[in-house]
Amino acid sequence: MPRYALLILPAFNRVYGESSVRLTKSELAVFSDRALGQAVLDSEETVIGGVPYVTFETPDPLSQPDISLLSNLSSVYAIFGVEGELLRPLTMESLDRLSSDLITIQKYAGKTNEHFTKLLLNVTVLAGGKGLGERLSVFDPLCGRGTTLNQALMYGYDAYGIDVDGKDFEAYSGFVKTWLRNKRLKHTAETVPVRRERALVGKRLNVTFGLSKESVKAGDVQHLTVVNADTLRSREFFKPRSFDVLVTDAPYGVQHGSKGGTGLSRSPLELLRKAVPVWAELLRPDGAMGIAWNTYGGKSAELAEILRAAGLEVLDYPDFEHWVDQAIVRDIIVARKPA
Numbered sequence: 001m002p003r004y005a006l007l008i009l010p011a012f013n014r015v016y017g018e019s020s021v022r023l024t025k026s027e028l029a030v031f032s033d034r035a036l037g038q039a040v041l042d043s044e045e046t047v048i049g050g051v052p053y054v055t056f057e058t059p060d061p062l063s064q065p066d067i068s069l070l071s072n073l074s075s076v077y078a079i080f081g082v083e084g085e086l087l088r089p090l091t092m093e094s095l096d097r098l099s100s101d102l103i104t105i106q107k108y109a110g111k112t113n114e115h116f117t118k119l120l121l122n123v124t125v126l127a128g129g130k131g132l133g134e135r136l137s138v139f140d141p142l143c144g145r146g147t148t149l150n151q152a153l154m155y156g157y158d159a160y161g162i163d164v165d166g167k168d169f170e171a172y173s174g175f176v177k178t179w180l181r182n183k184r185l186k187h188t189a190e191t192v193p194v195r196r197e198r199a200l201v202g203k204r205l206n207v208t209f210g211l212s213k214e215s216v217k218a219g220d221v222q223h224l225t226v227v228n229a230d231t232l233r234s235r236e237f238f239k240p241r242s243f244d245v246l247v248t249d250a251p252y253g254v255q256h257g258s259k260g261g262t263g264l265s266r267s268p269l270e271l272l273r274k275a276v277p278v279w280a281e282l283l284r285p286d287g288a289m290g291i292a293w294n295t296y297g298g299k300s301a302e303l304a305e306i307l308r309a310a311g312l313e314v315l316d317y318p319d320f321e322h323w324v325d326q327a328i329v330r331d332i333i334v335a336r337k338p339a
Helices: 014-034 064-070 114-125 147-154 166-182 213-217 231-236 268-282 300-309
Strands: 003-008 041-048 051-057 076-083 086-089 137-140 158-163 187-196 199-209 222-228 243-249 283-294 322-325 328-336
Touching (some): 003 014, 014 041, 014 064, 014 114, 014 322, 064 076, 114 147, 114 328, 137 147, 147 158, 147 222, 147 243, 158 231, 166 187, 166 222, 231 268, 243 268, 283 300
Parallel strands (some): 137 243, 243 283
Antiparallel strands (some): 003 051, 003 076, 076 086, 187 199, 199 222, 283 328, 322 328
16 A cells, blocks of 8 residues: 655644644544545554654555645645655645745744644634635634634635734734735735724724735735634624634633633633633534633533533544643644534
């Protein structure tokens, strides 16, 4: 049977790097089940020339569309066909259409690892009714400084977010506007107040951009909208059934996410019990919701019950749990909204 090897990207974060091979195997299994034209068999870690690879077999040779799909695995640097003791490089075709510094240039305390953000987006998109390469609308209801939004934009998707932290909103708004100017992309970007019955309830960043003047004239543009407001009020800013995919990195037991009337919530499950029903209304039928959370703040079964109570079907996505630090063991749960 044909055999292949995935060269793993070196991770800037040492701890995440130690989990990257296992997480790649789990991500590859999702691609196999939900996207590729044939099954991935016998995936394993293999050291070649002193460097770790993920190797696997397939019943028949991979097609170029399948190789293109695998080019978007979150921690993959190169794909090879294994021919005896030799590796033959295969042509990668990533969906990324923007400069990678959109993802990497921002540095701040608490930023989610970019490789993990991509993994979470990938496996959530594959749970829904549309393919990874289709035009999608992605919503992050706890968007912080926009790592998830930026990865969605990289893929050519439209990105939407909401976050209660005013400093994060201002920092991300300033970054996006500066980045678009520096890249000389044709765009419009404005920050406007949002009022309800004359009362200020939030601020909204609205961005529209295209890769060239010609694409803008042809209507080939992407949209980015970010609202500075409480995530529990998301329905006040976005219409029901607006998004194909909802992806978020939930609070890790620190102050973050929602004011909730009595100060910011410290419990991810406390927040998610209130927020998931609101978020579920914003998903289109056959859309998918992916949540990363700290397992010290709640068990998988508890979070699954919250998702099911909101009318979602929880998928069996095993072995994404990994250690982040002494206070955080992160995992992923993905659910689908019935068509």
